[in-house]
Amino acid sequence: MIAHDASELLVTFWGTRGSISTPGRRTEKYGGNTPCVFVQQGDTQIILDAGTGIRLLGLDLAEQLKEQRTRRPLHLFLSHTHWDHIQGFPFFQPANIEGTELTVYGSAKKERFLESILSRQMDVDYFPVGLADMAADLKIREISDEEIQVGSLVVDWQEQVFHPGGSVRYRLSAGGKRVAYATDVELDRLFRPEIRGDRDKGSLKEYLDFIQGVDLLIADGQYTEEEYFEKVGWGHTSIPVIIELAKEAGVKQLAIFHHEPLHSDQMLDFLWKEYNAALREDETPMTVFWAREGMTLSI
């Protein structure tokens, strides 16, 4: 547990890897767990995605629960329901503790209800405990067009089109500070004139407006430029494109996220050095870093 001021907005990365978990020494610095980010301000606790990183967050929260007399509600926002974003959910320990208030939010734009999707991954053929057997007071909400007020934080969101099956980006605001979480989207399809269609111009503006001036943007940057051209249509963004868009939108800090499973720590260190050198040269005030597990930022 981190000692902090109640007004401080804290963001902790518990899982940063894309697609599949990658344990081992080659990935211990940036982490091998799939997406999970924890945002807290005072008693307000928001979790973004339930990749395998949520297991470790759950252990940490369970330790805190032992010390607390009152339990603070937990709010889990899912960007989408691909494996790497929900796989840790059955192992999230607070969901198995009676008295925990846990609300799960996700897109309504699915063929099946969100509850049905989550419960199917806990079918007896895949996991020994069913969703209905979890001890927490569990609510599942499909988000509507309204902003969502969660304690001291306001959450607004937009559907993202360029990802197979779709995904949702979220923006969390409190006390003049804003954090945007926009992973699993192929922004190259909007940004690169050679593959962009005319109909996509509106989507690009919508995206830039959404991230305009945010204090922290957590964004998909899975591929290098070279890798991207072998993976057009896979639903992920190349690093130079997200950096250019974030610069254009006046983002203060950019956390490159959803790391490619094949990228080792050494590779990510190399990319960080390469792109930071370029940013320093053109005197861009934006900080760019590769998100790593176990890192907490105060926004």
Added chain:
Amino acid sequence: MSTGNGPGPTPLFHDAFFGLKEEPIWAIFQNMKKDKPLSGFDRPTDTISEFSETRPISRKAVVGDFSPRRNAYLELRFSGVRSSCVELNEGEAVLGRDPRCHVQLQLPNVSRIHARVVHRNEEYEIEDLGSTNGTFLNGVQIKKCILRHNDHIQIGDAEIIYIEEKISKDE
């Protein structure tokens, strides 16, 4: 593999999925709703081996007394040149200008009590303690972060490198 009358998990199931814990395999589920019993979870482990080729085995039995240890150091640099080195132990090392700090940094822009390095879950973490000018890790202002070999820490005008060596107990 058959486990007989239900999907009861073996200890290996627990080790693989929940890791870390030395607790009984399904202790994690003990707080579950009492009115919804789970088939198979309360079965004693010795009956499982009758139906399965998987033998009950504890993590300790596999790992034994071997536990990798790591020596960790904070290397203080002045104008890019190593000036001193502090070995970290499993306690807490506070960094700042105050003479009571474990690592005294009498340099501009360092707060009296600036940051600390704590040993937690077999890893070292750095945490800013509400300093005026912040704690930076590889150029990013952080509140807290697990440290990895060769991390560059900036505390005011102090430049520190985190160095880690992994060694086994036998060495």
